[in-house]
Amino acid sequence: MSTLSKKKIAITGTIGSGKSQVSKHLIELGYPVLDLDKVNASLLEKGNRGYEQLCAAKLVQLDAQGQIDKKELAHRLFSDPSVKPQVESILHSLLYQECLEWMDCQPSSLVFVEVPLLFEGNFQDAFDRIWCVVTSEKIALDRLMNDRGFTKEDALARMASQMSAKEKMERSHVVLYNEDSLENLNVQINMALEKEKK
Numbered sequence: 001m002s003t004l005s006k007k008k009i010a011i012t013g014t015i016g017s018g019k020s021q022v023s024k025h026l027i028e029l030g031y032p033v034l035d036l037d038k039v040n041a042s043l044l045e046k047g048n049r050g051y052e053q054l055c056a057a058k059l060v061q062l063d064a065q066g067q068i069d070k071k072e073l074a075h076r077l078f079s080d081p082s083v084k085p086q087v088e089s090i091l092h093s094l095l096y097q098e099c100l101e102w103m104d105c106q107p108s109s110l111v112f113v114e115v116p117l118l119f120e121g122n123f124q125d126a127f128d129r130i131w132c133v134v135t136s137e138k139i140a141l142d143r144l145m146n147d148r149g150f151t152k153e154d155a156l157a158r159m160a161s162q163m164s165a166k167e168k169m170e171r172s173h174v175v176l177y178n179e180d181s182l183e184n185l186n187v188q189i190n191m192a193l194e195k196e197k198k
Helices: 019-028 036-043 049-056 070-079 083-105 137-146 152-161 165-170 182-197
Strands: 007-013 033-035 110-114 129-134 174-177
Touching (some): 007 019, 019 033, 019 110, 019 129, 019 182, 033 036, 033 083, 036 049, 036 110, 070 083, 070 152, 083 110, 110 182, 129 165
Parallel strands (some): 007 110, 033 110
């Protein structure tokens, strides 16, 4: 089945909003979901295309094992304005290509890709529909600190570096509110799915 005969849906939202919970529910229902953060992590592994291109451009430092020092890279991305666009120009091109290839191989009539930086990376045109997951800043901050081990300072810096939830919501077709129970979120997902099938 080519991408022309299937509906391609992006799952986006601000950091800590719960995009992975939406993806998890969709996978449990049998839908194919690609996590672009995982693809990105794979591209950065030694020997892969992202690794090779970033090393060639001298944009990364390597650790004792010859792997990209991801902590150092993350620090530079958020502290040096000149580094981020250079790294993103390399990785976004590779991610876009991998995303299109993956969607083309899926047999389902509905395919989903979790794209945290959908609008920031200008990926929106690859999709027919956009689902945006949102939550309050306080809940997102708590999740980043308690579940992912961020310091408050790092969490706030990550949140501030992204497009606002309001703007993402305005540019999306479906908004999923993830502020109370998982059951409530799953009900919203199921309702959105029924509309997408029509």
